[in-house]
Amino acid sequence: MKTKYVHGMVALALLAGLNGCKPKNAGSVVSGDAAAKVYVAPGKYDEYYNFVSGGFSGQLSVYGLPSGRLLRVIPVFSVDPEKGWGYSEETKPMLNTSHGQVPWDDLHHVSMSQTNGEIDGRWVFVNGNNTPRVARVDLKTFRTAEILELPNSGGNHSSPFITENSEYIVAGTRFSVPPDDKSGDVPINTYKENFKGTISFISVDKDKGNMDVAFQLQGPGVNFDLSHAGKGKSAGWFFFSTYNTEQANTLLEVNASKRDKDFIMAVNWKMAEKLIKEGKGRKQAVKYASNRFDEKTHTATSTIKNQVTVLDIRDYPGLVYMIPCPKSPHGCDVDPTGEYIVGSGKLAALIPVFSFDKIQKAIANKSFDGEYEGIPVIKYEAALYGEVKKPGLGPLHTEFDDKGNAYTSMFVSSEVVKWNVKDLKVLDRVPTYYSVGHLMIPGGDSRKPTGKYMVAYNKITKDRYLPTGPELSQSAQLYDISGDKMQLILDYPTIGEPHYAQAVSADVIKANSVKFFRIEENNHPYVAKGESNAKVFREGNKVHVNMTLMRSHLTPDNIEGIRVGDEVYFHTTNLEQDWDVPHGFAIKGALNAELLVMPGETTTLKWIPTKAGMYPMYCTDFCSALHQEMSGYVRVSPA
Ligand code: CUK
Ligand code: CUA
Structure with a gap:
């Protein structure tokens, strides 16, 4: 969600005075041995891969934990x-x-x-x-x-x-x-x-x-907000938080916040799957x-x-049920056992925890409180396991550890609150800097959570880093959660706005990582599998350049016979067969940016020259001592 909307809503909900409140002692609450806990020596690997949402950058970034080192930005959207x-x-x-x-x-x-x-x-x-x-x-x-x-x-x-x-x-x-x-x-x-x-x-x-x-x-x-699948005993179900059950279409911050409770919608997806199999x-x-x-x-x-x-x-009666949830629900999280479903009302001052067993009983006994748009509404008390009282303000998202505890982000009071799932007692709270959205524990929404680290993904940085003009990076904060008290051990900036993230032990991924692509398996229609196969050929106004890239030259590197208005396709094949030797490709005036070509791969840049002249082209990725020499010319003649 975008901070300003929440702020607007909160103001309207008469919580104005608490809006964006700053925890005390900013910057002074770092654990004394923090440096040792996050230090990953040069040449050593991190323990976890952390995949972090890039928000409005549209990308996914990969960080190492606990170092907070940025490993990669994966382009997605x-x-x-x-x-x-x-x-x-x-x-x-x-x-x-x-x-x-x-x-x-x-x-x-x-x-x-x-x-x-x-x-x-x-x-x-x-x-x-x-x-x-x-x-x-x-x-x-x-x-x-x-x-x-x-x-x-x-x-x-x-x-x-x-x-x-x-x-x-x-x-x-x-x-x-x-x-x-x-x-x-x-x-x-x-x-x-x-x-x-x-x-x-x-x-x-x-x-x-x-x-x-x-x-x-x-x-x-209605508007669906977050959801989570059941686990274990509740594996056949999905739980969705909803808001705007008022079905307002204007000024939502007022009109979609009228009801005291919206709903969590419980969906029996196994039943849906069966209906589809039956041709329904x-x-x-x-x-x-x-x-x-x-x-x-x-x-x-x-x-x-x-x-x-x-x-x-x-x-289809029995397919979905509504469970009342206070107020403007946002997150909807299921604990590792699958029994407890945690709602989080953005405007609520408590955290409702529902019981899967009680929901099933309520359905069997028809403990309903009427209907919402033809959908049975389960009585709040009939589904409720209990409430976490006074957790803080603006609960958003919850993750779990391996000791039966839950951690909930509090956007408005800017803190993470740790509570025990069984007795619903608040055990600890730590400030975040500032206005935490999602938080993440490696495996924290799976059946096997870990209990070492928690990362808070914050919407606002303010005074945490050197100023960089009006726009500051959003930030992640790493906490050690292995003891009774959560301890802040690291701050690091993120790419774009971080929402949710997940992390997993590096061992689960690193052994399977591809190092390069085999040139003999390259089936690209315009591949040149060796320099002797490189060629330039014309089909009408299309010109194909089957080019190879190899330390440290382009083949061919002098191209003539191109005319203004031709569609030129540079099909560049990287002939290297070694890890971490990409080549790049760019040509003056091209509208399609550049290429980065992995070993064994063929990638194509389309270029339509608009003026006659001489066009230098070159490798953009520093690949050897003679990288500057990895270049050539294209001559363009009038049409
Ligand atoms: S949302 Cu709750 S802070 Cu899009 Cu998951 Cu961002
Ligand atoms: Cu290839 Cu630089």
Whole structure:
């Protein structure tokens, strides 16, 4: 979420005086042995990979923990000139949508693939909040392998949360919208009649990870906020927080905050899956892009799909239930046992903890408190395990450790509060600098949390770093949680606005990391597998340059016969067969930035010269002592 909105809401909720309050002793509460705890000696590796949302940068960054060292920025939804992402012909289709190429998005949440409720280190899924999309990053290559657009959605925020064997990731729409097969050209004040809330269930192929929209649930025009899958005993269920159950369409900060309680929506996804298998649901015409990177050719293809199966949740009794939750719920987290579901009302001064067993009993006994839009509402007390009293202000998100404790971020009072899941007693609290959004414990939303570190991802930095003009980096803060008291041990800036993040032991990933691609397996249609295969050839006004890159020359390096207006394709193959020897490629005046080509890979830069003249081209990545010599010329003649 964006800070200013929360601030606005909070002000309206008469909490104005507490808005943005600063914890005392900023900067002086660092643990005495902090340096030793975060110091990773030169040449030594970090213990954890931490995958951090880049917010409105549209990218995913990778940090080492506990050092806080930035290891990599993985381009996902946004073009990235450093890697030619979205500029090379091979990657352009990844950013395709039903609206055309959308070269940016707002990335909020990170879900690592799981097996038996434990992070298995195969893929990271992330969401695009703006033009509804989910992406899959392959952790063998640390590259985005797939981007899937979502129909019937607006603002894909409640996403991408995963089931414990990665069967599905879900994506709930933040903005209810008229379904795609209806005209969206309707008066906005017909919201209640025309706008629908939609949740996509996206299937994930067991072996390849390929995603598709398996089915969608459609219902009243509420806004879905975060969600989490059940675990263990609750594994067949999903829990979504909702807000704007008022179904307001204007001045939401007032009109969507009227009700004392909104809902957590409990979805029996096993039942939905069964209904779909039985052929239930309605086929709806839509258009959405499915973009995949082909592992053989290293080229993305974009396919526009045109149908989804929709279950109207009101047509299937038993599929969903509403659980009242105070007030403007945001986070919705499930503890490692799967029994406790933690709600977090942005405007609430307590944390409700619901019991899965009690929810099941309430359903069996019909302990309902009427209906909401045809959906049974379970009585608050019938579902409630208990409340954490006076935890702080503005609870947002909760993670768990391996000792039965929960940690909840408090946006308004700018702190993290540790409490015991069984007795709901607050055990400890630490200030954050400032206004924490998500927090993260490695494995902290899985069945196997760890208990060593917690990271707070903060919206505001203020006085934490040297000033850099009006805009300051957001920041992460690392806490040692191994003892009774949480201790701040490190601050580090982040790329873009961090929302959620996940971390996993480096051992789960590092052994599988690809070092380079085998040139003999390169199936790119324009590969040159050796310098003797390099060539320039013309097809009408298209000119193909099958070029090789090898320390320290381009082949060919003198190109003539190009005319103004030709479409020139530089298909550059990096012939190196060694780890960490990329070459780059750029040419004067090219609109498509540059390329960064991995060993064994072929990547294409398209260039349409507009003026006759001499155009230098060169390798952009310092690759050897003779890197400056890795260059050449293209002569362009009048058309
Ligand atoms: S949201 Cu950002 S602090 Cu998009 Cu997960 Cu709660
Ligand atoms: Cu190749 Cu520099």
